[in-house]
Amino acid sequence: MxxxxxxxxxxxxxxxxxxxxxxxxxxxxxxxxxxxxxxxxxxxxxxxxxxxxxxxxxxxxxxxxxxxxxxxxxxxxxxxxxxxxxxxxxxxxxxxxxxxxxxxxxxxxxxxxxxxxxxxxxxxxxxxxxxxxxxxxxxxxxxxxxxxxxxxxxxxxxxxxxxxxxxxxxxxxxxxxxxxxxxxxxxxxxxxxxxxxxxxxxxxxxxLTPADWNGITLTREARQVLESNARKIGLCISAQRQLVHEKELIDFLDRLADRDYRIIFLPMNHSTDAPLMENLRERMRNHRHSAVVGGRRTPREILAIAGKLDLVISSRLHLLILASVLHVPIIGISRGSKVDNFLMPFGHTSAGSVDECNFDHMQSELDRLIDSREEFEEVSTAVHEMxxxxxxxxxxxxxxxxxxx
Missing domain, CATH: 3.40.50.2000 (Glycogen Phosphorylase B;)
Incomplete structure (x- = not known):
């Protein structure tokens, strides 16, 4: 042959x-x-x-x-x-x-x-x-x-x-x-x-399939947060087009931390997104309830980490895709129509764009999705199969x- x-x-x-x-x-x-x-x-x-x-x-x-x-x-x-x-x-x-x-x-x-x-x-x-x-x-x-x-x-x-x-x-x-x-x-x-x-x-x-969780090297801080029983929100903002209203985002994250959520900053590009994620975390008033997953990560590692979260917010399309593969609820921030296109089969609309983010919509979607994981899984299973x-x-x-x- x-x-x-x-x-x-x-x-x-x-x-x-x-x-x-x-x-x-x-x-x-x-x-x-x-x-x-x-x-x-x-x-x-x-x-x-x-x-x-x-x-x-x-x-x-x-x-x-x-x-x-x-x-x-x-x-x-x-x-x-x-x-x-x-x-x-x-x-x-x-x-x-x-x-x-x-x-x-x-x-x-x-x-x-x-x-x-x-x-x-x-x-x-x-x-x-x-x-x-x-x-x-x-x-x-x-x-x-x-x-x-x-x-x-x-x-x-x-x-x-x-x-x-x-x-x-x-x-x-x-x-x-x-x-x-x-x-x-x-x-x-x-x-x-x-x-x-x-x-x-x-x-x-x-x-894509996830990596073995036990084989993933993490900082002690990140592992403790990811393995805790607290509700965990994953976040990635692309450094290619940063969020215009960063202060409003930080205030939003602090409000979540005050409600005992844990914020997991999950860079999809360790050389560009990670410094931005570190900066956002440092500017939080309540950054003790957060962690940055740093270092060069394989796609299968990111997928496994996403699987530990209760919800993902991202302007990076592929973090939304990977989270949905494991039926983790998602909220997208538009950075071009590709995010809106991906959300459409789920019946979702984005929380605005990187230029004009709608934090009221983000909060209402988070409150709705965090308590309806089974409902989201039913929808995401159907979308994934399609x-x-x-x-x-x-x-x-x-x-x-x-x-x-």
């Missing part, structure tokens, strides 16, 4: 993002299940840890800064039988990078799979908006010279977005298999152009494609 060379990339793997690593671990498992004879190579910025944890081959992280070898990337894509854009929200967050990799694969005849990728309803403003600076000032001056009859800033931004959306539709239509994360992503893709063969799957992290069914249907399509390699 021929060995199938599978290259997984298009996502900044190896950059300390637990969500991306959870996706990667589960995608590797899916390909091993479907194609045991496959030789899996991962494009990652942390080759040693990725090889040791997942037993795969690795190549450098292609597409993302710092500079990488364009020739090496093209050679690796050419050598592969299948290139897989392996998840995350890259269709809106950084589409040019994986689309460029797909373009190379299509040019050299490598089969292409888009697997579990998501898309917000808006493209990344840091890429497609003209930020303050000389260029924006010049365009604004040109608009002023036309007495503002022409908005040159808006025109240039729309041109950039239109080009990006056209490229999304064009490259996805050239792929051998397109499996999107959710129905909302499918709608967002169709807003770019008709992609008739795209189907809806689910986030691969739904398949997502696994969508994944199974997508895996059947993938199996057919790999069989033809």
């Amino acid at each position: 021929n060995v199938v060379d599978i290259l997984l990339g298009g996502v900044p793997f190896g950059r300390n993002n637990v969500g991306d690593e959870a996706i990667l671990e589960c995608v590797v498992g899916i390909f091993r299940e479907i194609c045991p004879q496959g030789r899996i190579t991962v494009s990652t910025d942390n080759p040693a840890e990725t090889e040791a944890r997942l037993g795969v081959q690795t190549v450098p992280l292609f597409g993302f800064k710092p500079p990488f070898s364009q020739q090496q990337m093209e050679d690796c894509i050419t050598k592969a039988d299948v290139f897989v854009w392996a998840g995350a929200t890259g269709l809106s967050d950084y589409p040019e990078i994986p689309l460029g990799m797909l373009e190379i694969a299509h040019r050299v005849g490598t089969k292409t799979v888009v697997w579990g990728v998501g898309m917000n309803d808006k493209l990344n403003p840091y890429i497609y908006s003209i930020l303050p600076g000389k260029r924006r000032a010049l365009l604004s001056m040109l608009s002023w010279l036309t007495l503002k009859r022409i908005d040159f800033v808006a025109r240039r931004e729309k041109e950039a977005e239109d080009r990006a959306r056209a490229k999304i539709a064009a490259e996805l239509n050239r792929c051998d298999l397109v499996v999107l994360r959710d129905p909302e992503t499918l709608a967002a893709v169709h807003a770019c152009g008709d992609v008739p063969r795209a189907i809806v799957g689910a986030d691969s992290a739904e398949l 997502l696994l069914q969508r994944l199974d249907e997508a895996k059947q399509k993938l199996a057919g494609l790999l069989a033809s390699c």
